Amino acid sequence: MENVRTLAFETLEAIFQDKAYSNLKLNEVLKANELSRADKNLLTELVYGTIKRKITLEYYLKPFVQTRIKGWMRHLLWMSIYQYQYLDKVPDHAIINEAVEIAKVRGGLHNSKVINGILRNMMRSELPNPADIKDDKQRISIMYSMPKWIVKHWVTHYGAETTERIAQSMLERPGQTVRVNLTRKSVAQAIQQLQDEGYTAVQDSDIEYCLHVSGKPVAESRAFKDGIVSIQDKSSMFVAQILDPTEGENILDACSAPGGKACQTAELLDGTGHVDATDIHEHKIELIEHNIRKLRLKNVTTFQHDATKPYQKTYDKILVDAPCSGLGVLRHKPEIKYMQTPETIDKLVELQLEIMNNVKDSVKPGGVIVYSTCTIEQMENENVIYTFLKQNKDFEFEPFLHPRTKEEVKTLQILPQDFDSDGFFITKIRRKENK
Helix, strand or coil, X not given: CCCHHHHHHHHHHHXXXXXXXXXXXXXXXXXXXCCCHHHHHHHHHHHHHHHHCHHHHHHHHHXXXXXXXXXXXXXXXHHHHHHHHHCCCCCHHHHHHHHXXXXXXXXXXXXXXXXXXXXXXXXXCCCCCHHHCCCHHHHHHXXXXXXXXXXXXXXXXXXXXXXXXXXXXXXXXXXXXXXXCCXXXXXXXXXXHHHHCCCEEEECCCCCCEEEEXXXXXXXXXXXXXXXXXXXXXXXXXXXXXXXXXXXXXEEECCCCCCHHHHHHHHHHCCCCEEEXXXXXXXXXXXXXXXXXXXXXXXXXXXXXXXXXXXXXXXXXXXXXXXXXXXXXXXXXXXXXXHCCHHHHHHHHHHHHHHHHHHHHHEEXXXXXXXXXXXXXXXXXXXXXXXXXXXXXXXXXXXXXXXXXXXXXXXXXXXXXHHCCCCEEEEEEEECCCC
């Protein structure tokens, strides 16, 4: 069996070098290797920690690299510095020895000596302190490892103080939240089942069927495998809540994969009405169908469909959980912040508007569309919906209650610190009745 740090390094290489998704790659590595609980935890910590802190780690490393080094060496050094700076229980000599051994195997004796020299020099020196950086945007970028263009966008929209809180909360470890499948068991029964399996499960204060679960990974539980609960972030659950599925309604989830919101909508319909769950990718349809079968839902149909192309029928309600930059889910997928650019945001805005301008024809007069994203980029959120309403005078905002304050709102921008959950945007619009 490979050493945990070697596995972590190889996983990081796949993510940084080959653009693999951190959650998928890590799951693949965990499944392929028989590791103890402690080793699984360490592997996860090393991978996510290094990705989350990449910009900060490079800031610490920079003064100690005098010559050009290979990409893999930089990745290995980041992982080593992460342990040195953020993990208390790993002795300095163990960090150096492990890094040297990995370097020896990967790049030979010369490269291992370079790694050894850099790490020893760094551990003997005082590291630069990002808190000393005078420029606010630069300091936030370096301290919280957030690309500077994102920090600039957020400061413009939210101000420096809120931006710093957002960036800080994106580094926090996400808790485990699950949605109880009320078509199968009550909330009390689901809590009891999880407790019987050795978990701690606490009911959420804003969503009755949302549980906060601690203990082992909940994906290993019988409750999850049997479809009694589904893993879903609390912010994501608010979307179907605000859609407010009502008995007997015909509902479309236009960008459905992996199907969490479609299944939640079907559960809230409680066996009545119907949900059509569509996605552009065939392999993702299989993923939605897997979830439907596991949850034993009878009122959901899936089919492959491009949401920018006309649908053949009309619906009472439509959910557009639009393709987006994902900058609200950085706790779960930290590599996203390094992949996006202002240019990719512009292209996404075009796609989001194209989808909205297509599905509008499939909602009945008097029917509603809920538009949501898992990002906190204003361009993809308020900008898209106000542009759409300006172009489509037969639609108007349908105010809804803020899930916590119970005040009437037209749009809901959830920041990660608001509910200790993902960043999300949700709004609801209604097609005016024909006169």
